[in-house]
Amino acid sequence: MARPLPPGVSRPDFSQALSQFASVVGKEWVFSSDEDVDLYRDSYSPFWHEDEERIPAAAVAPDRVEQVQQIVRIAGKYKIPLWTISTGKNLGYGGSAPNITGSVVLDLKRMNRILEVNEKNHYALVEPGVSYFDLYRHIQEKRLKLWIDPPDPGWGSLIGNALERGGGYTPMRDHFDAHCGMEVVLANGDVVRTGMGALPNAKTWQQYKYGFGPYLDGMFSQSNFGVVTKMGFWLLPEPEAYFSGTVSVPKHDDIHALVDGLAHVLNSGVVQGTTSVLNTASFGPPDPELARIRVGSSTGDLERYLAQKGLGYWTVDLPFYGPAKVIAAQWEYAKERFAAIPGVQFRDGAIYRFPLNESDLAKIPNPVPLGIPSLTTFAIGGPFSQGHMWFSPIIPMTGDAVIEATKVFEQVYKDLGNPAGALPGLPIWSFFARAFVIIYFFPVEHDIERNRRSREIFRRLVKVAADHGWGEYRTHTAFMDDIASAYSYNNRALWRLHETLKDALDPNGILAPGKNGVWPRRLRKANA
């Protein structure tokens, strides 16, 4: 298979551009052979062995901001689309592969410097190639009393994950919200520092977010308006202790009181970490009798069966971080908030005090909520899983929304010929303040027909969710246009604004064309 060219770029021009990239970063950091460029393909592509798979033309890997400036200027001259990656581990959302075939991947993995970690004011300043593992190891080696907030996959980039608006588990769980200050290379090669970073010799770049004047940081998230080359992050002072308590309620309709109580303890700050609401019947070890009741019997039958097993119908885990005495008081207060629900049960989980010793650490199945990066999440699809992607709508934090969304999405599966109960269990998460996110697991397989089926279901879910007023917070490159088109209020006014900004900031349309449905003018007609 001949390597694709960037759209509209001749082979001689592309060769010239690659030579010029090499003069900037060195020949060894420009990848154009099949063997090297194939490493940038999406390992979990839902287009496995199909023509629609998005294939890069080449990759270039700078190691400092000045090189990024030169690369974007060369790309602008030849109108070559650049697809920026940080650690390239955005698996389930496209990995290191571009949104359009023929892009050159701008691989920032070599920019992996931890520029500052401040223990007294609890922040770090890092480059895009720094992973959660990297920063965690640095903090451990220096014996700093600081926590990071990793997402489930610890090999991701702090910058990449925050820009994709990913979430974790601790009180710093909203990763974009936890950032403070950026350095961005614009499409014309100019370097901008946001917030206090605009002040030469700023002393508070990582301590005060807003600086002076319009606050622009948000426009560089889930976007293609610039290449972020540095970012500050607020870190959590190492807490004294962690404790997780479980609230369990016996009836299907208890979801309303359960979620009302949850919203109260979250929004009042009594609980500051990510919680998950579980439908008990969807989890736990295989139980053929339970499976039979789920499909063919009434809600009352299911409630009675779960009660016989000593299980609630719904459970929610409440995590607490802080001084042990404060945690104990918070848990007592939370229990009072739920106590009026008939039959409610409370269960104490383990309490951990920090720092953990090696023995305690080895016993923890999933250390991520304790600020310790891990790859445990990759066991999610079973031992022979070949990949996955995620459908993740944001829904209101209400019992009504939980019930309605569950019914609506299950109906989509049924309508498309899947048996009831085939929908994977629905943990309903509070990764972000004030709203729930449901995260559906979609397997990606080395099977063209099954992948086509998954894509069909995925697109149907996007449409049905939009019809009900629910939108996705993030998605795989394969579905960016589908989801962007759902955000259509007032004749796509927000996306028309994005396009205005795109054309002003990137008139050659070189930065990640089509990222999150934002297309530059020269490619808009064909793709929008």
Added chain:
Amino acid sequence: MNCASIALVTLSALLAARGVTAQTSTSAAAAERGKQVYDKWCTPCHGSGEGKPGTISAQALYKGSKPAVLAERTDLTAAGIKTAVRSGVYIMPRFRKTEVSDAELDAIVAYLTRTPR
């Protein structure tokens, strides 16, 4: 065999022994370097203990006929290791050269195929 021949044989043996020693030392250094790379990139999935997806997969695949912890295997080949890292296996994605360079991959191979154990 005359004295000169004996001396020559002895010298050859000594040189060979020194060569072996030097080679062993080089291999040991490569394996040690490989262990560092392995610990950084591979152990989070293929190590021992709870929640290691690569180890969980190997347990399911080999059902005890081979060690599930990759570093305990003695049957791994350079070609197999390189293919896995550059092409991926099951849920394990490809690793780019900006993550694991060819030299680092050689070091991982040296570590996983080291002898003696």
